[in-house]
Amino acid sequence: MGAYAQHEIAEEQRWQQHDAQVGKDEWIRDRAETLKEQWPEDVERIRHPFISHPMTGIGLEAAQDAYAEMVDKICLAQAELDWKDMSWLGEDWTS
Template sequence: MLLESNYAIAEDVEARRWDQHYAQINYDEAIRDRAEELSSLFPDDVEMFAASNPSYSFLLATDDAQDAYADFIDRICMDKAKAEWR
């Protein structure tokens, strides 16, 4: 009887771990999907962004501006998606 209850407890713990794992996967996918939706609201590249916002034209001065712009937009959208989730 004691052995059976130990197995039941172990199975319950394992089931909870899997539930948490799948919940985390669903959360990550939902956040990423929402962040992609939000990022579509921004211009695709730094040149378009700088053209529509002349005060940011200094961004065109470096070769790494496109990567920095993409990272910037990604962080903003991820933070907003996480805030919406809460």
């Protein structure tokens, strides 16, 4: 096998790895978005069951931003775990 053929094989393998990584990243993003739909949109909808009065500062824009960031991180982490589980549970288990 010539050097050119070896280079072509190596290049093809790199593209396959790249395509697999892109597919994985897309799946994780899509799964995270699906999980996010299950969360309330506003932090104000999250209430402690034993507190009847509004919590101080919960309506602030900074609180909403922190809540959105928290939900994003939780859903992304869960989606990554789901990706790992999918290898032995199969793709249909997330439906």
